[in-house]
Amino acid sequence: MKKLINSPDEVVTDALAGIAAAHPGLSVDTKARVITRAAQTRIGKVALVSGGGSGHEPLHGGFVGTGMLDAACPGEVFTSPVPDQMLAAAKAVDGGAGVVFVVKNYTGDVLNFRMAAEFAEEEGISVQTVLVDDDVAVQDSTWTAGRRGTGATLLVEKMAGAAAEFGGSLAEVAATGRRVNAASRSFAVALTSCTTPAAGRPGFDLPEDEIEVGVGIHGEPGRSREKIRPARQIVADAMAAILDDQPLDPGEEVIALVNGLGGTPLLELYIVFGEVASVLAARGVRIARSLVGNYVTSLDMAGVSITLCRADEELLTLWDAPVNTPALRWGV
Amino acid sequence: MKKLINSPDEVVTDALAGIAAAHPGLSVDTKARVITRAAQTRIGKVALVSGGGSGHEPLHGGFVGTGMLDAACPGEVFTSPVPDQMLAAAKAVDGGAGVVFVVKNYTGDVLNFRMAAEFAEEEGISVQTVLVDDDVAVQDSTWTAGRRGTGATLLVEKMAGAAAEFGGSLAEVAATGRRVNAASRSFAVALTSCTTPAAGRPGFDLPEDEIEVGVGIHGEPGRSREKIRPARQIVADAMAAILDDQPLDPGEEVIALVNGLGGTPLLELYIVFGEVASVLAARGVRIARSLVGNYVTSLDMAGVSITLCRADEELLTLWDAPVNTPALRWGV
């Protein structure tokens, strides 16, 4: 394993030091492991807190700032943070109007955030949780852990963040987040595995001519292993999985996110975006807004995820609202 | 080789289609292979044109927009574009005040841009060329091709772009670009090679415990091959190379760019930035502005480049000026 790190144990601490040095607009508590905006939460504004394992950067720390998150809690690599972090974050950013936890649907994240929510309520902070579970590669059922949260997390954080900035109540901001999640579907394909600093070698071995289809963002194997194919066919299959799950009619509009998993060049992401645009054009679906880049990553994994969010006037307004974070910035 | 492409021959064409679909603010001529702003150049504004081989995205296409480039010409992967593209770009964006070519110092780029400049002058367009050669890994001499242009290209395009937007004359905008280049030094380290679609396999083989030190952005081997070391030591060596070449005194200010080469997670780039910040703090040098991310890449190469630009009031004003491009956006 070759990585630009000092030691596997210090990865998160050292990265937090770098984030602190790079972004004067953020305030980084390296001991409590909480990243907040440098400015205090406006009294009466609902605060958004998210977090999860590290290794998905810029998610979540890169989305802290005006119009998006108030705080992020980075866990160890691919390990959800602990309740203490979320509680510290909630206390730091509560502006009296309550806190929304944006939680990707993984058992670890769910349980730790649930405990944190209990602790926060005990301290008099109102908490609502928005669960993100957009990954159609996972069969949903009440008997299982359900679907994973992946690319839609960015969309939820952006639009719920805008709703909070616009003065929405705790219930309204949470409802916005849930609505975005309900409107979003994702599917991911990996060309390589990824290597966590602690494990030191790839989570799985993938032959030179095979890809993992339906992967998550933690280096887990996907639903199936298939032969490598031209981008056009890979995208066609991913889009079929998404559109089977949530059909889109001609005339409908989407926000489309083509997201790199960390090791794939932007050049290839644009090729994928071109194919996504073709599929949608053939269906008469309009791409109202889009984003192409590395936003919700899986360390050094080569691969791509596609997220479509069915959009309407309200969501587009929230999407276009000003945002000023390290990784997403417009309208400011 | 596994890549998200349709065929090695169609990489640039397909990516241009994706760029066109993703960015309504850009106008993409897929036949002439020129990316311009969707809006016409303001009469009297000096236009900035850059370009180079593909595979360095978001450079240059991602830097087209208000406050930065007026046009970009993407060549084949790692192959400089042809004069026809640059001429077409110059004709498309000349606003009557002339065109600045921002050229990375590679023989191919230099020769093709030189021919294009001749053709453009023949057609009555005034051209000034700014050569970027910031890479201290290469020994400079009048007998050689000189230093490579790498990370400083972003800084030149940003600040010369701002100078043009502020109404600078052709000579002034070019002078700004040259001043930024003269103030900038870079050094890069690769943990892996990269694979061009055409070659289908890595440019060089690098053992699991070795790194290439002093690499460029085209998958060429570097100046030397060394054992992998902790990030702190790798950064210390890179910073020594930079600071030996351009010493910085206590109290001086820099714009610091920690740039991923394409396959390195942002998590690691932040660790590197933290180390850069430590080295500068120990010298009493202040990081006035910074940027951490994948900006000047080398396909899927894992590694990092560090660029320091000695800043003053004027350069910081130009840096802070509004910019609205796919890959760099603030103040708008």
Add this chain to the structure above:
Amino acid sequence: MVGLELLDADAARDWMARTAAAVLDERDRLTELDAAIGDGDHGVSMVRGFTAVSAALAAAGELSLPGAVLLLAGRTLVSSVGGASGPLYGSALRAVGKALGDAGGADGKQVGAALGAGRDAIAALGGARGGDKTMLDAWIPAVAGFEFAVAGGGSLDAAAQFAAGAAEGGAEETVPMEARKGRASYLGPRSVGHLDPGAASTVLLFRALADAVG
């Protein structure tokens, strides 16, 4: 060698210390099990957690009740591990500690009941059942085995030995299961054929208990 008759504070400390040593020894195996059907952090997480437990217990100094030892251990796991295993193991040990109450030394029956409370805490928090291919598949037979041995007149020592063996058997049985909870559930049928990492670490916990009271 004759085992302890009561689980006292020292034995509880010893249990935690032995668990810490065991997860350190087995770190790479736990990580590999987790890499196969999860995200490859279980070994590191358990080591981080029980290293923190050792430190917390050392910092706490004298603790006269085994319940207090386990409460602190559980709280420390919740605050230091993260992931699925942090809240689950943390809540389990907290429940064990709470169930031991203010007993200075707990006999087999008390320990059995406390372990049962730990198992129930995991089920309540995680919503899994036996057969879902989780740590519960080791906890359930382990507690059942413990209680069975005690009911049959077995010593604390013997019951703990029995529980450890049952945990091992239960863990083995996760191999052919298809996961329905936790990260492995995303793999669907591809999760079959692998030992659940949480079940594997549960074996270490019960083996450490047996060693501590043996």
Add this chain to the structure above:
Amino acid sequence: MVGLELLDADAARDWMARTAAAVLDERDRLTELDAAIGDGDHGVSMVRGFTAVSAALAAAGELSLPGAVLLLAGRTLVSSVGGASGPLYGSALRAVGKALGDAGGADGKQVGAALGAGRDAIAALGGARGGDKTMLDAWIPAVAGFEFAVAGGGSLDAAAQFAAGAAEGGAEETVPMEARKGRASYLGPRSVGHLDPGAASTVLLFRALADAVG
């Protein structure tokens, strides 16, 4: 078999066609040479360029002058290759074409002078000299060999054969050189021990000329 006495338009076309075939055959070798000390695109670039030349010549239809053929070929290379080799080979062939002027058929002396103009164009544009480990290290001996053969009374055919051999020798001599121009110069001493890719493609160009007039 007796070779041509004059390089006419058909022979010039044939030269370009044979070069196109040769770079296609040798694409992977050129790419590998370039990967070792450059960026691994030389094979693809030459194929793209000479494929475009073939297409341009086909589209141009009748061209009665060899100079016109080579001017068009050079212009096409400039417009289709990019990189260092596009302008260099493009300018070289343009210079050759220009030097041939309006001769319907060029004899050995004329061809030799024209090839010399090509060499000079490369030197003027790229600023390299012999010994810098570039395509010039094949061009220089090739042109010298050609002129030497003609001066000694050799036929066009023989001169071209001689030139190709000299190009090959010159290319081989780049192996021990340390590059001072082009991308390989960044490697400093590490560029030693490798054949220069542009010198290798120059051999193909001169071999194709020999075959075309042979």
